[in-house]
Amino acid sequence: MNFENLDSLYRSSPGAYKQLLEFMYQEFEKAQSKITSSIEKGDSTAFSHLKHKIFSTLNTLEYVELMDALTQVTSFYEGDKSVSAKELTFRVSDLFQHLFHRLDDKIAELDELKVM
Numbered sequence: 001m002n003f004e005n006l007d008s009l010y011r012s013s014p015g016a017y018k019q020l021l022e023f024m025y026q027e028f029e030k031a032q033s034k035i036t037s038s039i040e041k042g043d044s045t046a047f048s049h050l051k052h053k054i055f056s057t058l059n060t061l062e063y064v065e066l067m068d069a070l071t072q073v074t075s076f077y078e079g080d081k082s083v084s085a086k087e088l089t090f091r092v093s094d095l096f097q098h099l100f101h102r103l104d105d106k107i108a109e110l111d112e113l114k115v116m
Contacts, residue, residue, distance in 0.1 A: 032096040044077035
C-alpha cells in the first residue's frame with residue numbers, strides 16, 4: 001500500500017491532507033465494523049453498498065490486498081464457500097487493522113512536522 005497518489009494534495013495543503021487521512025480512518029473504522037457484521041449475518045446487500053462506497057478510496061491508496069479480500073467476500077455471497085465466514089471476517093479485520101496502522105503512521109509523520 002502506498003500514498004503516492006495523494007502527494008499533490010500533501011504538497012499543496014498538508015493540513016487538508018492530514019484531515020483527509022483522519023476522516024478516512026474514521027470512515028474505514030465504521031466500514032470495518034459494518035462489513036464484518038454483514039459477513040457474520042450473511043447480509044450481502046449491506047456488504048455490497050459498503051464495498052462500492054469504499055472501493056474508490058482503497059483504489060486511491062492502492063491497497064490491493066483489502067480490495068482482493070472484499071472481492072472474495074463478494075464471491076462468498078455468490079456461492080463460493082471455499083473460505084468460511086469466520087475466515088473471511090478474520091482476514092478483512094486483519095487487513096483493516098493494517099490499513100489503520102498505515103494511516104496512524106502517516107498522521108504521526110504529519111504531527112511530527114507540526115501540520116495542523
